[in-house]
Amino acid sequence: MIDLYYAPTPNGLKIRLFLEEAGLEHRILPVVLSRGEQFKPEFLAISPNNRIPAIVDHAPADGGAPIPMFESGAILMYLAEKTQQFLYTDTRGRAEMAQWLFWQMAGLGPMAGQAGYFRVYASEPVPFAIERYTNETKRLYGVLDKRLATRAFVAGNSYTIADMACYPWIVPHAPHGQNLDEFENLKRWFEAVKERPATRRVYDGVPDVYARPGQAVAAAAK
Numbered sequence: 001m002i003d004l005y006y007a008p009t010p011n012g013l014k015i016r017l018f019l020e021e022a023g024l025e026h027r028i029l030p031v032v033l034s035r036g037e038q039f040k041p042e043f044l045a046i047s048p049n050n051r052i053p054a055i056v057d058h059a060p061a062d063g064g065a066p067i068p069m070f071e072s073g074a075i076l077m078y079l080a081e082k083t084q085q086f087l088y089t090d091t092r093g094r095a096e097m098a099q100w101l102f103w104q105m106a107g108l109g110p111m112a113g114q115a116g117y118f119r120v121y122a123s124e125p126v127p128f129a130i131e132r133y134t135n136e137t138k139r140l141y142g143v144l145d146k147r148l149a150t151r152a153f154v155a156g157n158s159y160t161i162a163d164m165a166c167y168p169w170i171v172p173h174a175p176h177g178q179n180l181d182e183f184e185n186l187k188r189w190f191e192a193v194k195e196r197p198a199t200r201r202v203y204d205g206v207p208d209v210y211a212r213p214g215q216a217v218a219a220a221a222k
Helices: 010-022 072-083 091-121 127-150 161-170 184-194 197-203
Strands: 002-006 026-030 054-057 067-070
Touching (some): 002 010, 010 072, 010 091, 010 161, 010 197, 054 072, 067 072, 072 161, 091 161, 127 184, 161 184, 184 197
Antiparallel strands (some): 002 054
């Protein structure tokens, strides 16, 4: 059994995608960020950086005590290795997959997140920040688009945790100031991942965290 401490952010949705695709038994433990539940001592014991997602694996491969994990990229790697699913096991394939997983963690997620913050959440407009982060997100979309010109998925021709890491950060492309019509290969990949049954199950009813008050738009509709 996997306990998933979760809120419907792109990073939280990554882990739900894996659990749904892999069919791992799990339970979702919501963390309401607006109430500050991420700062509760019992959550900090699992996720000392007070961020979701986090997991506790009650049935680790070594048969020992439950393993707590934080950081979405590390969680994806752990679950992929635990199940031997959605990863490459050969040296070269694994290297490709790891590079793009870390690319998402270090680039796409932080830059798109900042674009979303300054475009939607900031209490007042900061034009320089909006321009900077929107443009950098667009550059990263271009990197991914070029990557996908010669392969079906991010790490190669198989769906892996690299795709699961990237997809939730492309879902809110409109609030991040991006138009998928400008990225032919990225759009093709996005639509393919969107149509996967597990993706549909995960996003069914998930609220759009970038919706403004009064705009209860489903994230999957983006």
